Amino acid sequence: MAEYRIENLSFSYTKTAPPVLKNIHLTIDDGDFVCVVGPSGCGKTTLLRLLAGLALPTVGSIKMNGKTITGPGTDRGIVFQNYTLFPWMVARKNVEFGIQQTKQDLSHGEVQDIANQFLQKVKMEEDGDKYPFELSGGMRQRVAIARALAMDADTLLLDEPFGALDPKIRANLQDLLVELWDNAGNMRKTVICVTHDIDEAVRLGNRIFFMDQGTISNEISVDLPRTRHFQDPINGPKMCGIRRQLYALFDKSGAVTEK
Amino acid sequence: MKIKNMLIAHVFLFILLSILLLIPKQRPMVKDSGAMLVAIVLIETIFLIAVASNKTADKGAYDIVTFIWIFFIIWELTTSVYNIGHPVLAPSPENVFKVFQVQWQKLLLNVVYSLRLLFSGLFLGLTSAIFLGLFAGWITRLKNFTQPIANVMAPIPAVVFSPYLVSVMPSFRSASMLVIFLGVFWPTFLTTINRIAFIEPQILDTARSFNLSHSIMIRKILLPYILPGVVSGSKITLTTSLLMLNFAELMGATHGMGYYVQNSITYANYTHAVAGIIVIGIVVTVLNIWVTKIQKHAIGWR
Numbered sequence: 007m008a009e010y011r012i013e014n015l016s017f018s019y020t021k022t023a024p025p026v027l028k029n030i031h032l033t034i035d036d037g038d039f040v041c042v043v044g045p046s047g048c049g050k051t052t053l054l055r056l057l058a059g060l061a062l063p064t065v066g067s068i069k070m071n072g073k074t075i076t077g078p079g080t081d082r083g084i085v086f087q088n089y090t091l092f093p094w095m096v097a098r099k100n101v102e103f104g105i106q107q108t109k110q111d112l113s114h115g116e117v118q119d120i121a122n123q124f125l126q127k128v129k130m131e132e133d134g135d136k137y138p139f140e141l142s143g144g145m146r147q148r149v150a151i152a153r154a155l156a157m158d159a160d161t162l163l164l165d166e167p168f169g170a171l172d173p174k175i176r177a178n179l180q181d182l183l184v185e186l187w188d189n190a191g192n193m194r195k196t197v198i199c200v201t202h203d204i205d206e207a208v209r210l211g212n213r214i215f216f217m218d219q220g221t222i223s224n225e226i227s228v229d230l231p232r233t234r235h236f237q238d239p240i241n242g243p244k245m246c247g248i249r250r251q252l253y254a255l256f257d258k259s260g261a262v263t264e265k
Numbered sequence: 266m267k268i269k270n271m272l273i274a275h276v277f278l279f280i281l282l283s284i285l286l287l288i289p290k291q292r293p294m295v296k297d298s299g300a301m302l303v304a305i306v307l308i309e310t311i312f313l314i315a316v317a318s319n320k321t322a323d324k325g326a327y328d329i330v331t332f333i334w335i336f337f338i339i340w341e342l343t344t345s346v347y348n349i350g351h352p353v354l355a356p357s358p359e360n361v362f363k364v365f366q367v368q369w370q371k372l373l374l375n376v377v378y379s380l381r382l383l384f385s386g387l388f389l390g391l392t393s394a395i396f397l398g399l400f401a402g403w404i405t406r407l408k409n410f411t412q413p414i415a416n417v418m419a420p421i422p423a424v425v426f427s428p429y430l431v432s433v434m435p436s437f438r439s440a441s442m443l444v445i446f447l448g449v450f451w452p453t454f455l456t457t458i459n460r461i462a463f464i465e466p467q468i469l470d471t472a473r474s475f476n477l478s479h480s481i482m483i484r485k486i487l488l489p490y491i492l493p494g495v496v497s498g499s500k501i502t503l504t505t506s507l508l509m510l511n512f513a514e515l516m517g518a519t520h521g522m523g524y525y526v527q528n529s530i531t532y533a534n535y536t537h538a539v540a541g542i543i544v545i546g547i548v549v550t551v552l553n554i555w556v557t558k559i560q561k562h563a564i565g566w567r
Contacts, residue, residue, distance in 0.1 A: 060470055077476065084474045089467040094489040094566040103485070107475040137566045 008160035014066035041211030083154030098134035270327035277334035292348035356536035364540035386445025398457025423448030
């Protein structure tokens, strides 16, 4: 169970630096699948870091279930684009390490059981004894997701989780993520996914926040059944409509264009 | 190619053996060649094992062994056979290898003595450098204070201190241990701090997101992260500390490999000195092989 209430949030790295985030008001409900999209440098990763408690707001507050976030916690599992796994631990140990941090009263056997169970869910049980450098990018992200889920965190915070993967593997992992999220029914975790991939946001989120220059400029609700595919005869055209809307927002945004 | 190289190596071995066994020696006082023959058999055996296990990079082993045989041939010809060099300054190979046979207990004792000092200094230096380095790397204030000091201390060769330390410390043992300690501590300490400073930010963020205690953070995240850097540095550290030890032993020691060589030279016993130098070479080689093995194990995840 995790709902977030962000009030009047501003953030800057130093006292003199211009703010990275300005005046954000936001409510994320329990079980939401939120995607935050926006051009590079708009502050979306910073927002995620604040939600994770890795940085604290300069002004305003973020409340999780009514309590102000004052630091990181195991109730929020994080998956980054790279280096989410500890390279000196094999895949299984990485998952076990996550579990051990949240559930310290479990015996080693129980921890192993849970780790195996979640490695199975992401279809990685056979490669559990490999080091991250021996795994492909997609496999690494599977393990990272397994770890975040095995920790049984209330929230998954994803920062460009599939950004470094080729389109086919990316689609596979998106489907897997949605499936794991959707299967939990009423126990669904809150997922907050930062991405600059418009299609990813359309496929995954039920709410899409568009961020521009440190503020949330638009919100789009996506009330479509899952799993969503652009080729789908019924969903597809609607998804394309949302995609167009987001592209238009990107065009209007104050992003510095590549030269 | 392999057969050709093998053939070349063995032609030289054949020449060496013929010279050793068949040609009469002009130099007087040359001891029997039994010990040298044993050494040759040992080298040949190690060579054949290395070739059979196919681990040695193709041609390297052949060339090295061929070189050794050629060196032995020249050594044998210039000393024992034609008596060109000075009999005291340029000892015969037979006599040098005889030293191993006659004095092996003494040599072994000195090796053990040196290695004991080496490992105690190395162990103290490495553990304290890693331990303190982890804290100094993690706690910014401590780092700002210690890093400049380490930057000054690390490049000063510890050998520079050794004459002073040998006279100042109560015993030679403590002095040479301190020399090794200093030689190991500062570079390792600096490596540790620097590696922590350049840790991947995402690894650090992930670790922090688990809300780890300082103890787990240091033991489970920072320690494994810095180890490969420390271990790969330790190959050089080990060789230099052996060097420092042998250097220190040249002054004021009563045991040890460096002392053995120094003592032999003092009494103009160059036969023993050469034997001692060969032993030091063997010890360094064995230690290097050993560290390489540890290294492979420690950086298995990279």
